[in-house]
Amino acid sequence: MLQAFFNGMSGLFAFSKGLDNVSNNVSNMNTPGYRGNDTFYRSINGQDGQGLGAGIAGTEVRTKAGETRQTGNDSNAAITGAGYFVLHNAQDEVFFTRAGQFVVDKDGYLVESVTQNRVQSIDAAGNLQDINIQSQRTLPPKPTTRVEMVGTLARSGPTESSHQINTLKVFDASGSTHTLTVKFEIQLVPENSWQVEVVDAQGVILQTGLITFAANGSPLAGFNTISVPLTANGATQNILLDFGTPGSYNLASQVASGPSHTLGAKVVDGSAVAGLSTFNFDEKGIIKFTYSNGEKRDGSQLALADFADQRALIAAEKSLYRAPDSLRPQFGRAGEAQFGRIQGGYLELSNIDLAQEFGDILIIQRGYQASSRVMTVSNELLEQLYNGTRGG
Incomplete structure (x- = not known):
């Protein structure tokens, strides 16, 4: 009877520890990354094999992943x-x-x-x-080194014999912007050529050059680029105006006639300080x-x-x-x-399954009640034995 009393008490201790673990799982059901633990029980036996109650064998982490949720961060x-x-x-x-x-x-x-x-x-x-x-956190500034000239120049038509690209913005080595204007004037000699003049915002001419096209309208080798020097803060950089690969129509070209010029400028590189x-x-x-x-x-x-x-x-x-x-x-x-x-x-999110936790709670509760009942019965038997012995 005494052993039954202690067995019941060991059950109370074991189930209370199990409830502690379940309560910890439930309290962390909204904790990101939390992985629940399962409690495992073990029997306790004496050297002669006599049962001495139950104890906690330990806990084990549940390795199942929790659900993922978008946070907007x-x-x-x-x-x-x-x-x-x-x-x-x-x-x-x-x-x-x-x-x-x-x-x-x-x-x-x-x-x-x-x-x-x-x-x-x-x-x-x-x-x-x-x-x-x-x-x-920031990118350093980069100077502009190349500008692509894209579109067509019309040799004849209702348009004037000149063309102008305004507000061409380029960057110097410090990240400051400079506004350039590129002017085109038709030339009779050499054939299929245009005079190009690059002017800064103050009207200072930075460079002049000649662009020539072949009979098929594609840029002519040796006359398909113009290098423009730009001086800022005591340093000079060269900006290449690229009219395209000779013999191709990948960038600029000339047409015999058209309603208007379509040639424009695309800045390929260069930037200010970027956050x-x-x-x-x-x-x-x-x-x-x-x-x-x-x-x-x-x-x-x-x-x-x-x-x-x-x-x-x-x-x-x-x-x-x-x-x-x-x-x-x-x-x-x-x-x-x-x-x-x-x-x-x-x-x-955590991998806690409330249905499983509530199921464990019911099992623990029943086990705790049963262990408590064993202690009560053991106590009543001991009291009856004591009273019977006292009465004799």
Whole structure:
């Protein structure tokens, strides 16, 4: 009878521990990246095989992935498939998580927003390092080096024998803009030629030259480009006016007659200082930067880690996991080997299933009630025995 009493008590302790675990799962049902735990019970036996009640064998992490949800924040990321994000803190500790709530801190480091641990990238050699986008916040200015002249010049017709392209904006090495005007005057000698004059906003002539076309209207070799010197801030740069490949019609051409000239100018390169507009992650975890001038650049690539036995991971606070010394992580990149792909702008939710948790609660409740009843009956029998002995 005494053993039955203690067996019932061990059941109460075991089921209360199980309820603690279920309550923790339920309370974290809305925690991004949280993975629930299952409680496992074990029987306790003496050396002679006598049953001594029940205890907790331990808990095990549920490795099933949670659902993903779009957040509208491009710096968030979720993993579809195997893998964990890799984090590094100031104490040189390494953590792993499925919660990709990433933000950029004041120093330009990509960090996990809850813990402020730095997110790790992986380079071509497989080395891990912090991700810092400070140097990618702006693009330096670039001078204009080439302008494509696209369209036609009409040799005869109702239009005048001249043509003018106004407000051609180019950039110098400091990113400042300069407005140029390109003037065309028909020439009789040599045949099929045009005098070109490039003037700046103050009316200063920067360059003059001759453009000549072949009989078929395509640019003539040696007369299909004009180099325009532009001096700004004490430095001179050359801007090439390109009328196209000789013998082809890829850019400019001449027609015998037409209602009007259609020749225009397309600035191929050059830009002012461009600020970072947005950044996000592609499916390989590569950071994609987009700048105010429309230019796009690639940044670091997120590192992922995988383990031979995910259930051996040690749960830490804030949806983080540690790897025990006996479990070595395998690092890699999204979309390679066994690793899953990255969903930029998404977060993985917890993998808690409330239906399962409520089912476990009912089982625990019944077990707790039964164990309590065993203790009550054992106590009544002991009391009856005591009363019977006292009465004798």
